[in-house]
Amino acid sequence: MAKKRQRVTLEDVAREAGVSSMTVSRVINNTGRIGSETRARVREVINRLDYRPSRAARALVTSRTYLIGVVVPDITNPYFAEIVQGVEHVAWEHDFSVLLTNTDENPRREEAVLSQLDESTVDGLIVVSSRLPDATLLPLLERHPALVTVNRDVPHQLASMVRNLHGMDHRPVVAIQHLIEGGRQRIGCLALKRSAIQISRERYIALLTAAGLEVSPDWYRLCPPNFEGGLAVMRELLAQCPELDSIVAGNDRVALGVLRAATEAGRRVPADLAIVGGDDTLLASQVTPALSTFNVPKFEIGAMAARLLLRQIGGDSEYHEYLYDETLIVRDSSP
Amino acid sequence: MAKKRQRVTLEDVAREAGVSSMTVSRVINNTGRIGSETRARVREVINRLDYRPSRAARALVTSRTYLIGVVVPDITNPYFAEIVQGVEHVAWEHDFSVLLTNTDENPRREEAVLSQLDESTVDGLIVVSSRLPDATLLPLLERHPALVTVNRDVPHQLASMVRNLHGMDHRPVVAIQHLIEGGRQRIGCLALKRSAIQISRERYIALLTAAGLEVSPDWYRLCPPNFEGGLAVMRELLAQCPELDSIVAGNDRVALGVLRAATEAGRRVPADLAIVGGDDTLLASQVTPALSTFNVPKFEIGAMAARLLLRQIGGDSEYHEYLYDETLIVRDSSP
DNA sequence: CTGTTAGCGCCTTCAG
DNA sequence: CTGAAGGCGCTAACAG
Numbered sequence: 001m002a003k004k005r006q007r008v009t010l011e012d013v014a015r016e017a018g019v020s021s022m023t024v025s026r027v028i029n030n031t032g033r034i035g036s037e038t039r040a041r042v043r044e045v046i047n048r049l050d051y052r053p054s055r056a057a058r059a060l061v062t063s064r065t066y067l068i069g070v071v072v073p074d075i076t077n078p079y080f081a082e083i084v085q086g087v088e089h090v091a092w093e094h095d096f097s098v099l100l101t102n103t104d105e106n107p108r109r110e111e112a113v114l115s116q117l118d119e120s121t122v123d124g125l126i127v128v129s130s131r132l133p134d135a136t137l138l139p140l141l142e143r144h145p146a147l148v149t150v151n152r153d154v155p156h157q158l159a160s161m162v163r164n165l166h167g168m169d170h171r172p173v174v175a176i177q178h179l180i181e182g183g184r185q186r187i188g189c190l191a192l193k194r195s196a197i198q199i200s201r202e203r204y205i206a207l208l209t210a211a212g213l214e215v216s217p218d219w220y221r222l223c224p225p226n227f228e229g230g231l232a233v234m235r236e237l238l239a240q241c242p243e244l245d246s247i248v249a250g251n252d253r254v255a256l257g258v259l260r261a262a263t264e265a266g267r268r269v270p271a272d273l274a275i276v277g278g279d280d281t282l283l284a285s286q287v288t289p290a291l292s293t294f295n296v297p298k299f300e301i302g303a304m305a306a307r308l309l310l311r312q313i314g315g316d317s318e319y320h321e322y323l324y325d326e327t328l329i330v331r332d333s334s335p
Numbered sequence: 336m337a338k339k340r341q342r343v344t345l346e347d348v349a350r351e352a353g354v355s356s357m358t359v360s361r362v363i364n365n366t367g368r369i370g371s372e373t374r375a376r377v378r379e380v381i382n383r384l385d386y387r388p389s390r391a392a393r394a395l396v397t398s399r400t401y402l403i404g405v406v407v408p409d410i411t412n413p414y415f416a417e418i419v420q421g422v423e424h425v426a427w428e429h430d431f432s433v434l435l436t437n438t439d440e441n442p443r444r445e446e447a448v449l450s451q452l453d454e455s456t457v458d459g460l461i462v463v464s465s466r467l468p469d470a471t472l473l474p475l476l477e478r479h480p481a482l483v484t485v486n487r488d489v490p491h492q493l494a495s496m497v498r499n500l501h502g503m504d505h506r507p508v509v510a511i512q513h514l515i516e517g518g519r520q521r522i523g524c525l526a527l528k529r530s531a532i533q534i535s536r537e538r539y540i541a542l543l544t545a546a547g548l549e550v551s552p553d554w555y556r557l558c559p560p561n562f563e564g565g566l567a568v569m570r571e572l573l574a575q576c577p578e579l580d581s582i583v584a585g586n587d588r589v590a591l592g593v594l595r596a597a598t599e600a601g602r603r604v605p606a607d608l609a610i611v612g613g614d615d616t617l618l619a620s621q622v623t624p625a626l627s628t629f630n631v632p633k634f635e636i637g638a639m640a641a642r643l644l645l646r647q648i649g650g651d652s653e654y655h656e657y658l659y660d661e662t663l664i665v666r667d668s669s670p
Numbered sequence: 671c672t673g674t675t676a677g678c679g680c681c682t683t684c685a686g
Numbered sequence: 687c688t689g690a691a692g693g694c695g696c697t698a699a700c701a702g
Contacts, residue, residue, distance in 0.1 A: 007398075007455075009695055020673045025697060033671055056394035057695030063342075065391065067434070075423070076416045085411050088437045090588040092444075097456070099402070100435035102423045109427075120342075120389040120679095121432070135672050227617055256621055282562055286591055288623035344679055355689045360681060368687055392679035395694050455695095674701075679694105686689075 008051045017045040026052060059120075067099050068309060069122035071113055073131055075102040077226070077253065079279045080297060083128055083150065085315070086302025094310055096123070105225070107131050107194070109229050114140040124309045126302075127148065127159075131194040146312040147324040148305045152196045156319040156330050160308040165323040171294050172199035173207065174328055175276040178292075180211050182335025184246040184274055188219040190233055190258065192250035195225060197278075219244060223254055225290065230257020246334070251278030255291050259333070274334040289332035298324045338636055343386045352380040363388060368532065394455075402434050403644060404457035406448055407522045408630065410437040412561070412588065414614045414633060418485065421637025429645055440560070442466050442529070449475040454528055454619070461637075461643045462494075467527040481647040483640045491654040495643040497636050499532070500658040506629050507534035508542065509663055510583040510611040513627070515546050517670025519581040519609055523554040523567055525593065527585035530560060532613075554579060558589055565592020573600050581669070586613030590626050594668070609669040624667035631661045 014021040019038060026032040026199075031286030036125045045051075045159075068091050071296060072080040088098045099122055103110040110132055117125055130137050141147055147159035153168070154161070164170050172189065180189050180233045187208060191198045198323060201220045208215040219241055223233040230249060234257055237244070249255035255277030267273045269289055277284050277293035284291040304322040311320065354373060358413065361367040362377045369377075380386075382437045393508040394400045403426050407415040423433045434457055438445040452460055459481030465472050473489060476482055482494035488503070489496070499505050507524065511534075514522050523542060526533045543550040554576055558568040560636055565584060569592055572579070584590035590612030594604060602608045604624055610630035612619050619626040639657040 007695085010697095011695080020594050021695090022674080022697080023672060026672085029697085031697095035671060038671080052453050052455065054695050056391050056393070056398070056400065056455055057678090058697080059391035059397050060389070060695080061390070061681090061697050065679080075410070078411060078413060078416070081411045081413070081416050082437070085437055085439075088410070088435065089439075097452075098435050099418070100423065100433050102420055104420075104424075117432075118387050120387065120391055227621075253617070256617075260621065282588070282591075283618055283621065286562075286595065286618065286622055319511060342679085345681095346679080356680080357682095357689060358687090364681085366681095370687060373687085389679050392694090393681080395679080395696085396681045533691080653701085674700085675699090677698090678696090681694090683692085683693105684690090686687105 007054065008049045010051075013042065013045050013049060013051050016049065016115050017042045023048065030091075040171070046267050051177065058261065063119075065119060065121065065123050067068075067122045068094050068096050068306065069099045069101065069117045069125040070128065071101045071103060071110065071117075071125065071130070072128045073103050073105045073110075074226070075100065077251075078281050079251065079296075080128060082298035083302035083305070086304075087306045088297040088302075089299070089308070090306035091301045096310070103131070104196075107136075111136060111140065114209070118143065119145050123313045124148070126305045126309055127152065128305075129195060129197070146309055148309045148312070150301060150305050160312060160320045162308065162322045162324065164306045164335070165325045168196050169199040169203060171197060171278060171326065172204070172248050172250070172318075174294075175292075176204070176207050178276065178328055178330070179221060179246045179248065179274055180208075182246075184335065186214055186243050186245050188221075188237060188244040188247045189225060190221055190223040190230060190237075190247060190249045190254055191227045192254070193222040193229075195250065198250065202245040215240070223250060225251055225254060227253045227257045227260075229324065230254035231261050232257070234261035235264070238262065244272035246276075248276050249278060251285045252281040252291060252293055254278070255293070255333075256287060259287065259291070270335065282330060285331070292331045292334040293329050294326045294331050296325050300324065342389065343384045345386075345388070347385060348380050348386050351384065352377045353514060361600045362612040365560075395433065398454070400456065400458050401431050402457045403431050403641065404434045404436065404452045404460040405463065406436045406438060406445065406452075406460065406465070407463045408438050408440045408445075409561070410435065412586075413616050414586065414631070415463060415620075415635035418637035418640070419651055421634040421639075422461060422632070422641045423637075425638045425641035425645070431645070435619040438466065440529075442471075446471060447669075448476065450478075453478065456479050458648045459483070461640045461644055462487065463640075464530060464532070475524065481644055483644045483647070485636060485640050495647060495654055496656045497640045497643065498656065498658060500660045503531050504534040504538060506532060506582075506661065507539070507583050507585075510627075511539070511542050513582065513611065513663055513665070514581045514609055514669065515543075515548065517581075517609065519670065521549055521554070521578050521580050523556075523572060523579040523582045525556055525558040525565060525572075525582060525584045525589055525603060527560045527589070528557040530585065533585065542581050551576070558585060560586055560589060562592045562629065565589035567592070569596035570599070573602070581609035581611075583611050586614060587619045587626060590615070590628070590668075591618055591622060594622065594626070605668050607668065611663075611669050615664060622668070627666045627669040628664050629661045630664050632659050633658065
């Protein structure tokens with residue numbers, strides 16, 4: 001398994017081609033005017049020697065790394081994976097690479113990551129669904145020269161943003177309305193712990209009250225944003241509040257946990273219990289009964305975040321935002 | 336959104352602390368002997384000035400980027416996402432970051448990526464389930480100083496490997512045996528297009544023949560490794576070969592497509608058609624009927640790949656490998 | 671159109 | 687234990 005090779009440098013190419021290193025540099029970067037025969041000769045040598053510029057050297061002098069940092073809470077969740085896919089796609093088109101950081105839903109880790117991914121490491125940063133409170137997040141963001149947040153409101157001076165057209169709690173609000181219209185009387189809510197895409201207990205209570213429905217603060221629970229979380233919290237909720245006839249889940253994986261817990265408890269879905277999920281993941285459509293959910297343009301969210309970021313990296317210091325829409329998809333799990 | 340700041344350099348710190356830049360360097364890298372009071376003073380200045388070393392400069396001189404490149408065919412597939420999670424986890428422990436490259440199941444793109452991620456970009460590379468034929472893959476790999484492949488046999492001189500203990504076609508072979516033992520008579524196979532974890536048509540035919548069962552070359556199909564692929568290919572297969580009573584699918588998402596196609600066609604699973612999937616994804620367990628599949632230690636695969644790679648980066652030029660086991664999980668979709 | 675000069679910020683080497 | 691010199695590979699800014 002021994003392999004090594006001396007790095008071929010600009011000078012090597014220059015010497016071999018009988019020109020100065022600047023000429024080679026210009027050929028590579030397609031900058032400045034170069035005689036076409038010189039260019040051809042240099043190109044030939046570059047290929048022959050298999051020369052490839054050193055990113056480190058270039059970065060040192062241009063202070064451009066051509067790297068985009070992406071911070072996500074859980075790459076294992078297809079929701080985030082598709083966003084990353086979108087970022088990667090656009091980055092690639094612009095000859096940027098993606099530095100992925102998965103914080104494993106661990107705020108400490110997110111904190112560490114945000115302070116380590118400085119401008120000598122990446123040219124810009126996309127922070128997706130940060131799990132940090134403003135008090136810790138904002139100071140960390142201040143140091144980043146180019147920044148885009150996804151699903152997180154921060155001051156416009158700090159970052160461009162990709163977010164829901166209708167606001168952060170749009171999804172749960174619409175889900176609740178849908179359940180109300182479907183005639184559900186006792187609607188529970190599993191809100192995503194630490195996520196910004198969430199409805200507050202107060203708002204939840206207010207909505208149901210306004211609709212003239214019964215509510216209990218107990219029907220609202222914070223829940224880890226995954227299957228296990230949904231399962232555990234729902235088991236508990238179902239045991240303590242068996243009167244519930246429907247549940248708004250923060251995302252699809254939580255909804256799946258809810259579905260499982262409901263099945264275990266012998267509840268028929270949707271007859272005894274209606275469920276609405278969150279993001280339109282493959283899971284949601286393939287499970288039985290198929291889960292009502294929201295279609296979210298995940299790839300496009302990632303792609304737009306990357307575009308906004310590249311704009312900043314390119315020198316545009318204005319605030320920009322991309323608003324996406326998400327619409328309810330009604331399937332078998334709800335009225 | 337205007338933000339900028341002059342980079343604080345080693346010299347700045349040195350000047351402020353009244354020492355030479357070398358001393359500061361040594362303090363940062365914990366190298367050489369330094370007087371404890373000097374060290375304390377330097378540390379204080381570092382914190383006060385919020386100094387952070389330039390990765391680019393460091394990389395230029397040490398030719399270490401502290402970056403690990405990971406190439407996956409589809410980050411959207413939880414199977415790969417969990418592997419990436421494992422890589423990221425271990426990388427993080429060792430102060431390495433992960434450069435993610437998603438090739439979108441596009442061999443051209445994989446090719447481009449492999450030739451661009453050279454040693455000035457990453458310290459090493461983990462190639463997961465390459466979709467390239469040996470003829471194009473091997474030459475590309477030769478240039479990488481530190482390399483680990485996952486689920487792909489390459490010459491030991493080229494890379495360390497993480498792979499299935501029982502060989503690349505272990506999964507389909509076991510699945511077929513399981514179906515045979517379950518009394519299935521006409522077993523079809525959806526093999527993953529371009530994947531190395533696959534059984535060949537010849538082997539497939541040989542296995543069934545050896546078991547004294549009927550076979551047709553037509554019952555074996557290559558299939559894109561995702562839900563849509565499984566759905567489309569299975570629709571066709573079911574139309575053309577309605578006699579099949581069971582299917583071995585290359586992975587869970589394909590199996591899900593198969594399940595869907597079967598349902599559409601009015602086939603009951605497993606009564607009319609048994610299905611075995613591939614990797615133990617959340618999907619497989621939550622769908623109805625729950626899919627038989629194989630449990631694969633995805634996180635651990637990624638983690639071990641990272642460990643093997645770090646070993647190489649650390650200078651160990653021996654060949655190493657990590658063999659993992661995967662066992663059949665029988666659920667409702669098969670006998 | 672092409673070459674020269676001067677660093678980018680850090681670490682290696684060798685002196686003290 | 688600490689410092690001075692030199693250079694990693696590249697490009698910006700001037701020459702010509």
